[in-house]
Amino acid sequence: MRRGLEQLSFDNTYARLPEAFYAKLNPTPFGSPPYLIHANRTAAELIDLDPEQLTRPEFVGVFGGSLLVPGMEPLAMLYAGHQFGVYVPQLGDGRAILLGEAVNDRDEKWDLHLKGAGMTPFSRDGDGRAVLRSTIREYLCSEAMHELGIPTTRALCLVGSDEKVYREQVETGAMLLRMAPTHVRFGTFEVFYYRKQYDALKILADYVIDQHFRDLKDATDKYARFFAEVVERTARLIARWQAAGWAHGVMNTDNMSILGLTLDYGPFGFMDDYDAGFICNHSDHNGRYAFNQQPYIGLWNLSCLAQALLPLTDREALKAGLDRYTPLFEAEYLRLMRAKFGLSDARPEDDELIRDFLGLLQESHADYTIVFRELGEFFTLTPPSRLKGEGEKDRLREHFLNRERFDEWAARYRDRLRGEQSRDDERRARMERVNPRYVLRNYLAQQAIDKAQQGDFSEIDRLFTLLQDPFTDRPGMEPYAAAPPNWGKHLSVSCSS
Incomplete structure (x- = not known):
């Protein structure tokens, strides 16, 4: 059923929790008229919103912070968190407001979370605004991640304004409507644990289980099993980040979704030249959140969540989780990487084969996305000599500085493929379904x-459309699949990005 804005269905379960969990307030409209920059028809369908509604002035009013529709109960969520390893006792939605929880005809619930919606009691020294720069990055990347098969929040729309916002420089403000089944984080549990508000902690755990882990609702050990499932979702999420060559940049516990979603896009980055120690956040001076540290940080963050759940269940059960x-x-990372290499069977030597290839990439500063796409070829x-003869170029080989070492690896890879009777055309088709041609x-x-800062939003639309199908070659779009120019390889991105 397609609905108008005024007919959206809401079930605001979070607003019915005790007041200690949030602060109720409305968004603060921009001081200048808002305007629609881009809207996501696919995301609109998730809440049964008629795509025709995206062109209405009221749509911009609702998601530009000046209008509410019936059923919305806006609030800012409370949480705490470990930031760069240090516990910060109160954070919360400092620039975002949960407008309400929309429910579709399939009984799926989606938080409508408006970023850049103005100051809240949790803003600390912030202004409660988001800038055009950061909202464009999140809008595009959350949808790109979804199309790559990586669990993530979604984005409904991007609304701009001429209001001035001060960061490292003067910029214009914008709002992003973010969607997820819930925005509860590891840090939501931490705030009540460290305040010793164990009744509230239990209410939160019961709420999350009731809403999102319903099969555990009547289990006698439901809290331990809940934690074990969060562990599994988080492990699989970070394995997907690693396989995609993507770094989050700020893996604080307040940025970790209890559902195992990619949450809070700030200084993220897809790798260009492969570097296991890639740091995408210029504020991360010690490399805590470097690409190769993400698996360990996932474990560290889960240990913080386990600590917060101690009042609810047995320590040994949490440790087992x-x-x-x-x-x-x-196991998940190896499964994903086997798919990237086109391997159908699992064999003991695969781990070493994969690690050696990544070592070659590192040594040669080869482009992660391009090389894996070309690996399908x-x-x-066909004997290797034929690829390098008759005027043909072995494009894959040319990415590597030490051609002799690559040839040695290629011989092992060829033997591995022949050992499972791999068929080149079938394998290439499989690999092109998991190795994207385009990334953000x-x-x-x-x-x-x-x-966009010059008022031209055409490139947002072009990228959005391209990233909705990142695995298919598009005529005329070759520049978007190419390695970046030198100026674009080491761009500085920060938490305000």
């Missing part, structure tokens, strides 16, 4: 931002 993380992560039946490189996002 935590002990599952590394085997789960490693690797032949098992930071320089592509920056080009869209630069144009």
Whole structure:
């Protein structure tokens, strides 16, 4: 059923929790008229919103903070968190407001979370606003991640204004409507644990289980099993980040979704030249959240959540759940990487084969996305000499500085493929379904931002459309699949990005 804005169905379960969980307040409209920059028809369908509604002035009013529709009960959520390893006792929605929880005809619930909606009691020294730059990055990347099969929040729309916002420089403000089944974080549990408000902690755990882990609702050990499932979801999420060559940048516990979703896009980055120690956040001076640290930080963050759940369940049960993380992560990562290499069977030597290839990428500063896409063109039946003869170029080989080492690895890879009787055409088709041609490189996002700051939103639309099908070659879009220019390889992104 397609609905108008005024007919959206709401079931605001979070607003019925005790007042200690939030602060009720309305968004603060911009001081200048808002305007629609882009809207996501696919996301609109998740809440049964008629796509025709996206062109109404009222749509901009609702998601520009000046109008509410019947059923909305706006509030800012309370949470705490460990930021760069240090516990911060109160954070909360400092620039975002949960407008309400929309329910579709399939009984699926979606938080409508408006970022940049103005100051809240949790803003601390902030102004409660988001800037055009950061909202464009999140809008594009959350949808790109979804299309890559990585669990994530979604984005309904991007609303701009001419209101001035001060960050490292003067910028214009914008609002982003973010969607997820819930925005509860690890830090939501931490705030009540460290305040010793164990009754509230239990209410929160029961609420999350009742809403999102219903099969555990009547279990006698439901809190331990709930934690074990969060461990599994988090392990699988981070394995997907690693396989995609994507770094979050700020894996604080307040940025970790209890549902295992990618949450809070700030200084993220897809890798260009492969670097296991890639740091995408210029504020991360010690590399705590470097690409190769993400699996460990996932475990560290889960240990913080386990600590917060101690009043509800047995320590040993929580430890048993935590002990599952590394085997789960490693198994999922290896499964994903086998798919990227086109391997159908699981064999003991695969881990070494994959690690050696990544070592070659590191040594050669080769482009992660491009090389894996071209790996699909690797032949098992054609002798290597033919690829390098008759005027043909072995494009894959040319990415590597040490060609002799690559040839040695390629011989092992060829033997591995032949050992499972791999058929080149079938394998290539499989690999092209998991190795994208297009990703949201930071320089592509920056080009869209630069144009948008001049009032031209065409590049946002072009990238959005391209990233909705990242695995298919598009005629005329070759520049978007190419390695970035030198200026675009090491762009500085910060928490305000």
